[in-house]
Amino acid sequence: MPALLPFSPPGVTADYTWLDLSGPHYALGQAQGRQTEQFVIPPWWPAPPPLAFALDCARQIAEIHPPLLDELRGYADGQGLVYEDVLRGVCRQTMRLRARPPYPEGGCSSLAVVSPDGRVRVGRNYDFHPVQRVRQRLRLTPEQGRPTVGTRGSVPGGRYDGVNDAGLFICLHVALSDEPPAPQAGIPFHLLPRLVLETCARTRDAVDLLTRVRHLHAFNYLIADASGDLAVVEAHPTAVRVAAQGEGFAACTNHYRHPDMRPLQHGRRLTHSEQRLAFLDSQRAALQAGADMLTALCDHPSGLCGHAGGHTTLWSLTADLSARTLAYTRGAPCTEAYEAMPWPSAN
Numbered sequence: 378m379p380a381l382l383p384f385s386p387p388g389v390t391a392d393y394t395w396l397d398l399s400g401p402h403y404a405l406g407q408a409q410g411r412q413t414e415q416f417v418i419p420p421w422w423p424a425p426p427p428l429a430f431a432l433d434c435a436r437q438i439a440e441i442h443p444p445l446l447d448e449l450r451g452y453a454d455g456q457g458l459v460y461e462d463v464l465r466g467v468c469r470q471t472m473r474l475r476a477r478p479p480y481p482e483g484g485c486s487s488l489a490v491v492s493p494d495g496r497v498r499v500g501r502n503y504d505f506h507p508v509q510r511v512r513q514r515l516r517l518t519p520e521q522g523r524p525t526v527g528t529r530g531s532v533p534g535g536r537y538d539g540v541n542d543a544g545l546f547i548c549l550h551v552a553l554s555d556e557p558p559a560p561q562a563g564i565p566f567h568l569l570p571r572l573v574l575e576t577c578a579r580t581r582d583a584v585d586l587l588t589r590v591r592h593l594h595a596f597n598y599l600i601a602d603a604s605g606d607l608a609v610v611e612a613h614p615t616a617v618r619v620a621a622q623g624e625g626f627a628a629c630t631n632h633y634r635h636p637d638m639r640p641l642q643h644g645r646r647l648t649h650s651e652q653r654l655a656f657l658d659s660q661r662a663a664l665q666a667g668a669d670m671l672t673a674l675c676d677h678p679s680g681l682c683g684h685a686g687g688h689t690t691l692w693s694l695t696a697d698l699s700a701r702t703l704a705y706t707r708g709a710p711c712t713e714a715y716e717a718m719p720w721p722s723a724n
Protein backbone atom coordinates (compact mmCIF):
# COMPACT_ATOMS: atom_id res chain seq x y z
CA MET A 378 0.00 0.00 0.00
CA PRO A 379 1.46 3.40 -0.88
CA ALA A 380 2.10 5.73 2.03
CA LEU A 381 0.56 8.65 0.22
CA LEU A 382 -1.83 8.36 -2.69
CA PRO A 383 -1.74 11.05 -5.37
CA PHE A 384 -5.05 12.62 -4.39
CA SER A 385 -4.68 15.55 -6.75
CA PRO A 386 -2.75 14.02 -9.60
CA PRO A 387 -1.98 16.25 -12.55
CA GLY A 388 -3.62 15.23 -15.77
CA VAL A 389 -6.51 13.25 -14.27
CA THR A 390 -9.17 12.94 -16.94
CA ALA A 391 -12.58 13.32 -15.41
CA ASP A 392 -15.32 11.07 -16.78
CA TYR A 393 -18.51 13.07 -17.33
CA THR A 394 -20.04 10.43 -19.63
CA TRP A 395 -23.74 10.97 -20.43
CA LEU A 396 -25.93 7.87 -20.72
CA ASP A 397 -29.62 7.89 -21.66
CA LEU A 398 -31.05 4.40 -21.24
CA SER A 399 -34.45 2.73 -20.99
CA GLY A 400 -35.66 -0.82 -20.43
CA PRO A 401 -35.72 -3.45 -17.70
CA HIS A 402 -33.18 -2.98 -14.93
CA TYR A 403 -30.99 -5.91 -15.97
CA ALA A 404 -30.58 -4.36 -19.43
CA LEU A 405 -29.93 -0.94 -17.91
CA GLY A 406 -27.13 -2.43 -15.86
CA GLN A 407 -25.72 -4.42 -18.76
CA ALA A 408 -25.61 -1.33 -20.98
CA GLN A 409 -23.90 0.70 -18.26
CA GLY A 410 -21.39 -2.07 -17.68
CA ARG A 411 -20.55 -2.29 -21.37
CA GLN A 412 -20.36 1.45 -21.97
CA THR A 413 -18.28 2.46 -18.96
CA GLU A 414 -14.81 1.56 -17.82
CA GLN A 415 -14.15 -1.45 -15.61
CA PHE A 416 -15.33 -1.13 -12.02
CA VAL A 417 -12.27 -1.39 -9.85
CA ILE A 418 -12.41 -0.79 -6.13
CA PRO A 419 -10.35 2.38 -5.67
CA PRO A 420 -7.04 1.65 -3.89
CA TRP A 421 -7.82 4.21 -1.18
CA TRP A 422 -10.98 2.33 -0.15
CA PRO A 423 -11.04 -0.23 2.66
CA ALA A 424 -10.97 -3.93 1.79
CA PRO A 425 -14.39 -5.22 0.66
CA PRO A 426 -16.59 -6.91 3.27
CA PRO A 427 -17.23 -10.66 3.55
CA LEU A 428 -19.85 -11.95 1.12
CA ALA A 429 -22.34 -12.73 3.90
CA PHE A 430 -22.26 -9.06 4.94
CA ALA A 431 -22.86 -7.90 1.35
CA LEU A 432 -25.70 -10.40 0.91
CA ASP A 433 -27.35 -9.06 4.07
CA CYS A 434 -27.11 -5.54 2.59
CA ALA A 435 -28.59 -6.86 -0.67
CA ARG A 436 -31.51 -8.39 1.21
CA GLN A 437 -32.29 -4.98 2.72
CA ILE A 438 -32.07 -3.31 -0.70
CA ALA A 439 -34.48 -5.92 -2.07
CA GLU A 440 -37.01 -5.06 0.65
CA ILE A 441 -37.21 -1.55 -0.86
CA HIS A 442 -36.76 -2.08 -4.60
CA PRO A 443 -35.61 -5.50 -5.89
CA PRO A 444 -34.97 -4.34 -9.50
CA LEU A 445 -31.90 -2.42 -8.35
CA LEU A 446 -30.18 -5.76 -7.72
CA ASP A 447 -31.12 -6.87 -11.24
CA GLU A 448 -29.29 -3.80 -12.50
CA LEU A 449 -26.18 -4.73 -10.52
CA ARG A 450 -26.36 -8.25 -11.99
CA GLY A 451 -26.62 -6.79 -15.47
CA TYR A 452 -23.75 -4.44 -14.75
CA ALA A 453 -21.55 -7.30 -13.56
CA ASP A 454 -22.39 -9.36 -16.65
CA GLY A 455 -21.79 -6.36 -18.92
CA GLN A 456 -18.31 -5.99 -17.47
CA GLY A 457 -17.51 -9.71 -17.23
CA LEU A 458 -17.32 -9.47 -13.44
CA VAL A 459 -18.69 -11.81 -10.79
CA TYR A 460 -21.93 -10.34 -9.34
CA GLU A 461 -20.94 -11.17 -5.79
CA ASP A 462 -17.65 -9.30 -6.23
CA VAL A 463 -19.48 -6.21 -7.51
CA LEU A 464 -21.89 -6.46 -4.58
CA ARG A 465 -19.01 -6.59 -2.10
CA GLY A 466 -17.51 -3.51 -3.76
CA VAL A 467 -20.81 -1.65 -3.56
CA CYS A 468 -21.37 -2.50 0.12
CA ARG A 469 -18.17 -1.08 1.60
CA GLN A 470 -18.23 -1.26 5.39
CA THR A 471 -16.55 2.02 6.25
CA MET A 472 -15.86 5.47 4.90
CA ARG A 473 -12.38 5.40 6.42
CA LEU A 474 -9.73 5.59 3.76
CA ARG A 475 -6.79 3.23 3.54
CA ALA A 476 -4.14 5.85 3.03
CA ARG A 477 -3.47 9.46 3.78
CA PRO A 478 -4.57 12.14 3.36
CA PRO A 479 -7.61 11.44 5.53
CA TYR A 480 -11.14 11.85 4.34
CA PRO A 481 -11.68 15.59 3.84
CA GLU A 482 -13.62 17.56 6.42
CA GLY A 483 -16.70 17.41 4.27
CA GLY A 484 -17.09 19.52 1.19
CA CYS A 485 -20.52 19.20 -0.38
CA SER A 486 -23.10 21.95 0.10
CA SER A 487 -26.73 22.17 -0.99
CA LEU A 488 -29.76 24.39 -0.60
CA ALA A 489 -33.42 24.50 -1.56
CA VAL A 490 -35.44 27.69 -1.81
CA VAL A 491 -39.17 28.32 -2.22
CA SER A 492 -40.07 31.76 -3.59
CA PRO A 493 -43.25 33.55 -2.44
CA ASP A 494 -44.90 32.55 -5.74
CA GLY A 495 -44.20 28.87 -4.96
CA ARG A 496 -41.28 28.35 -7.32
CA VAL A 497 -38.90 25.70 -5.96
CA ARG A 498 -35.20 25.88 -6.78
CA VAL A 499 -32.30 23.74 -5.59
CA GLY A 500 -28.54 24.12 -5.88
CA ARG A 501 -25.70 21.86 -4.93
CA ASN A 502 -21.90 21.66 -5.14
CA TYR A 503 -20.28 18.22 -4.97
CA ASP A 504 -16.74 18.42 -3.60
CA PHE A 505 -14.07 15.74 -3.24
CA HIS A 506 -10.48 15.02 -4.22
CA PRO A 507 -10.11 15.28 -8.02
CA VAL A 508 -8.79 11.71 -8.03
CA GLN A 509 -12.48 10.71 -8.19
CA ARG A 510 -12.67 10.43 -11.97
CA VAL A 511 -16.16 8.98 -12.40
CA ARG A 512 -18.73 11.77 -12.49
CA GLN A 513 -21.21 10.26 -14.92
CA ARG A 514 -24.66 11.70 -15.65
CA LEU A 515 -27.44 9.25 -16.35
CA ARG A 516 -31.02 9.44 -17.49
CA LEU A 517 -32.76 6.15 -16.83
CA THR A 518 -36.26 5.18 -17.84
CA PRO A 519 -36.76 1.80 -16.17
CA GLU A 520 -39.68 -0.55 -16.73
CA GLN A 521 -40.24 -0.67 -12.96
CA GLY A 522 -39.90 2.53 -10.99
CA ARG A 523 -39.72 6.22 -11.79
CA PRO A 524 -37.59 7.78 -14.52
CA THR A 525 -34.62 9.70 -13.14
CA VAL A 526 -31.71 11.93 -14.08
CA GLY A 527 -28.70 12.16 -11.80
CA THR A 528 -25.00 11.75 -11.19
CA ARG A 529 -23.04 8.62 -10.41
CA GLY A 530 -19.64 8.40 -8.72
CA SER A 531 -17.25 5.49 -8.52
CA VAL A 532 -19.80 2.84 -7.55
CA PRO A 533 -22.29 1.25 -9.98
CA GLY A 534 -26.00 1.72 -9.36
CA GLY A 535 -25.67 4.74 -7.10
CA ARG A 536 -26.63 8.39 -7.34
CA TYR A 537 -25.00 11.29 -5.54
CA ASP A 538 -27.85 13.60 -6.55
CA GLY A 539 -30.71 13.73 -9.00
CA VAL A 540 -34.37 14.35 -9.81
CA ASN A 541 -37.26 12.17 -10.91
CA ASP A 542 -40.28 12.71 -13.15
CA ALA A 543 -42.44 13.72 -10.18
CA GLY A 544 -40.14 16.69 -9.48
CA LEU A 545 -38.51 15.14 -6.42
CA PHE A 546 -34.86 16.09 -5.76
CA ILE A 547 -32.34 14.49 -3.40
CA CYS A 548 -28.59 14.83 -2.82
CA LEU A 549 -26.16 13.36 -0.32
CA HIS A 550 -23.42 14.75 1.94
CA VAL A 551 -20.91 12.72 3.90
CA ALA A 552 -21.49 13.41 7.62
CA LEU A 553 -18.51 14.00 9.89
CA SER A 554 -18.96 11.46 12.65
CA ASP A 555 -17.61 8.44 14.44
CA GLU A 556 -18.30 5.01 13.00
CA PRO A 557 -19.56 2.09 15.07
CA PRO A 558 -16.71 -0.28 16.02
CA ALA A 559 -18.47 -3.23 14.40
CA PRO A 560 -20.31 -2.38 11.17
CA GLN A 561 -23.82 -3.77 10.79
CA ALA A 562 -25.21 -4.56 7.34
CA GLY A 563 -27.39 -1.80 5.94
CA ILE A 564 -28.03 0.14 2.75
CA PRO A 565 -24.97 1.88 1.25
CA PHE A 566 -25.11 5.68 1.10
CA HIS A 567 -25.09 6.07 -2.66
CA LEU A 568 -27.96 3.64 -3.24
CA LEU A 569 -30.34 5.61 -1.00
CA PRO A 570 -30.83 8.58 -3.39
CA ARG A 571 -31.36 6.06 -6.17
CA LEU A 572 -33.96 4.12 -4.17
CA VAL A 573 -35.71 7.37 -3.22
CA LEU A 574 -35.81 8.65 -6.80
CA GLU A 575 -37.14 5.40 -8.25
CA THR A 576 -39.77 4.72 -5.57
CA CYS A 577 -40.90 8.09 -4.13
CA ALA A 578 -42.93 11.02 -5.48
CA ARG A 579 -42.89 13.42 -2.55
CA THR A 580 -40.50 14.62 0.13
CA ARG A 581 -42.58 12.94 2.80
CA ASP A 582 -42.24 9.56 1.02
CA ALA A 583 -38.47 10.04 0.89
CA VAL A 584 -38.31 10.95 4.57
CA ASP A 585 -40.37 7.86 5.41
CA LEU A 586 -37.95 5.67 3.45
CA LEU A 587 -34.79 7.24 4.88
CA THR A 588 -36.05 7.06 8.46
CA ARG A 589 -37.05 3.39 8.30
CA VAL A 590 -34.03 1.77 6.64
CA ARG A 591 -30.78 0.73 8.33
CA HIS A 592 -28.01 3.07 7.17
CA LEU A 593 -24.63 1.53 6.43
CA HIS A 594 -22.91 4.94 6.49
CA ALA A 595 -23.12 8.38 8.09
CA PHE A 596 -24.62 10.80 5.58
CA ASN A 597 -26.95 13.80 5.38
CA TYR A 598 -29.62 14.01 2.68
CA LEU A 599 -31.35 17.16 1.43
CA ILE A 600 -34.73 16.52 -0.18
CA ALA A 601 -37.12 18.85 -2.00
CA ASP A 602 -40.23 18.36 -4.08
CA ALA A 603 -42.15 20.53 -6.52
CA SER A 604 -44.79 21.38 -3.89
CA GLY A 605 -42.13 23.15 -1.81
CA ASP A 606 -41.88 20.50 0.89
CA LEU A 607 -38.22 20.48 2.01
CA ALA A 608 -36.32 18.24 4.43
CA VAL A 609 -32.85 17.37 5.67
CA VAL A 610 -32.41 13.83 6.99
CA GLU A 611 -29.36 13.18 9.17
CA ALA A 612 -28.36 9.52 9.11
CA HIS A 613 -25.87 7.35 10.97
CA PRO A 614 -25.71 3.55 11.38
CA THR A 615 -27.01 3.97 14.94
CA ALA A 616 -29.57 6.76 14.51
CA VAL A 617 -31.50 8.84 12.01
CA ARG A 618 -33.29 12.15 12.56
CA VAL A 619 -35.01 14.86 10.52
CA ALA A 620 -33.27 18.20 11.08
CA ALA A 621 -35.50 21.18 11.76
CA GLN A 622 -36.07 23.43 8.77
CA GLY A 623 -37.28 26.97 8.31
CA GLU A 624 -40.28 27.67 6.14
CA GLY A 625 -39.41 27.71 2.46
CA PHE A 626 -35.65 27.24 2.89
CA ALA A 627 -33.30 24.34 3.60
CA ALA A 628 -29.54 24.00 3.47
CA CYS A 629 -27.20 21.13 4.18
CA THR A 630 -23.47 20.57 4.55
CA ASN A 631 -21.49 17.89 6.40
CA HIS A 632 -22.35 18.09 10.08
CA TYR A 633 -25.36 17.10 12.16
CA ARG A 634 -27.62 19.74 13.65
CA HIS A 635 -30.19 17.61 15.45
CA PRO A 636 -29.31 17.50 19.16
CA ASP A 637 -29.66 13.71 19.22
CA MET A 638 -27.07 13.41 16.43
CA ARG A 639 -24.46 15.91 17.52
CA PRO A 640 -22.76 13.58 20.08
CA LEU A 641 -21.93 11.24 17.17
CA GLN A 642 -19.49 13.78 15.71
CA HIS A 643 -17.36 14.53 18.77
CA GLY A 644 -13.73 15.02 17.93
CA ARG A 645 -14.37 15.94 14.30
CA ARG A 646 -13.41 19.35 13.00
CA LEU A 647 -16.64 20.96 11.85
CA THR A 648 -15.41 24.48 11.11
CA HIS A 649 -15.46 24.24 7.31
CA SER A 650 -18.90 22.65 7.24
CA GLU A 651 -20.37 25.10 9.76
CA GLN A 652 -18.93 28.03 7.84
CA ARG A 653 -20.57 26.93 4.60
CA LEU A 654 -23.91 26.33 6.30
CA ALA A 655 -23.80 29.76 7.99
CA PHE A 656 -23.10 31.37 4.64
CA LEU A 657 -26.02 29.60 2.97
CA ASP A 658 -28.33 30.56 5.83
CA SER A 659 -27.21 34.19 5.41
CA GLN A 660 -28.37 34.11 1.79
CA ARG A 661 -31.87 32.95 2.62
CA ALA A 662 -33.78 36.24 2.34
CA ALA A 663 -32.09 37.26 -0.89
CA LEU A 664 -32.66 33.88 -2.48
CA GLN A 665 -36.30 33.72 -1.43
CA ALA A 666 -36.72 37.16 -3.02
CA GLY A 667 -35.43 35.68 -6.28
CA ALA A 668 -31.64 36.23 -6.22
CA ASP A 669 -29.61 34.14 -8.64
CA MET A 670 -28.47 30.96 -6.93
CA LEU A 671 -25.20 31.05 -8.85
CA THR A 672 -23.88 33.86 -6.65
CA ALA A 673 -24.16 31.61 -3.60
CA LEU A 674 -22.78 28.51 -5.35
CA CYS A 675 -19.72 30.46 -6.57
CA ASP A 676 -18.84 31.95 -3.17
CA HIS A 677 -15.17 31.51 -2.26
CA PRO A 678 -14.69 33.11 1.21
CA SER A 679 -17.12 30.59 2.72
CA GLY A 680 -15.51 27.66 0.91
CA LEU A 681 -18.72 26.83 -0.92
CA CYS A 682 -16.92 26.75 -4.26
CA GLY A 683 -13.73 24.78 -3.64
CA HIS A 684 -10.46 24.58 -5.54
CA ALA A 685 -8.06 22.61 -3.37
CA GLY A 686 -7.60 19.02 -2.20
CA GLY A 687 -10.73 17.37 -0.84
CA HIS A 688 -12.57 20.65 -1.19
CA THR A 689 -12.45 20.66 -4.97
CA THR A 690 -15.87 21.20 -6.54
CA LEU A 691 -16.13 18.37 -9.06
CA TRP A 692 -19.58 19.42 -10.25
CA SER A 693 -22.35 21.84 -9.44
CA LEU A 694 -26.05 21.58 -10.22
CA THR A 695 -29.03 23.85 -10.29
CA ALA A 696 -32.60 22.68 -10.75
CA ASP A 697 -35.95 24.41 -10.90
CA LEU A 698 -38.44 21.81 -9.73
CA SER A 699 -41.37 24.01 -10.80
CA ALA A 700 -40.10 24.64 -14.33
CA ARG A 701 -38.67 21.09 -14.51
CA THR A 702 -35.17 22.10 -15.52
CA LEU A 703 -31.81 20.69 -14.42
CA ALA A 704 -28.25 21.73 -15.29
CA TYR A 705 -24.78 20.51 -14.31
CA THR A 706 -21.26 21.93 -14.57
CA ARG A 707 -18.11 19.96 -15.27
CA GLY A 708 -16.08 21.39 -12.41
CA ALA A 709 -16.34 24.55 -10.33
CA PRO A 710 -19.32 26.78 -11.17
CA CYS A 711 -17.21 29.96 -11.04
CA THR A 712 -15.45 28.94 -14.24
CA GLU A 713 -17.52 26.18 -15.88
CA ALA A 714 -20.86 26.76 -17.62
CA TYR A 715 -24.03 24.93 -16.59
CA GLU A 716 -25.18 22.42 -19.21
CA ALA A 717 -28.92 21.78 -19.41
CA MET A 718 -29.89 18.12 -18.96
CA PRO A 719 -33.09 16.54 -20.28
CA TRP A 720 -35.78 16.16 -17.63
CA PRO A 721 -36.63 12.57 -16.65
CA SER A 722 -39.55 11.32 -18.64
CA ALA A 723 -41.41 8.12 -19.36
CA ASN A 724 -41.60 9.05 -23.08
Ligand SMILES: [Zn+2]
Binds near residue numbers: 675682711
Ligand atom coordinates in the same frame (compact mmCIF):
# COMPACT_ATOMS: atom_id res chain seq x y z
ZN1 LIG B 1 -14.69 28.74 -7.63
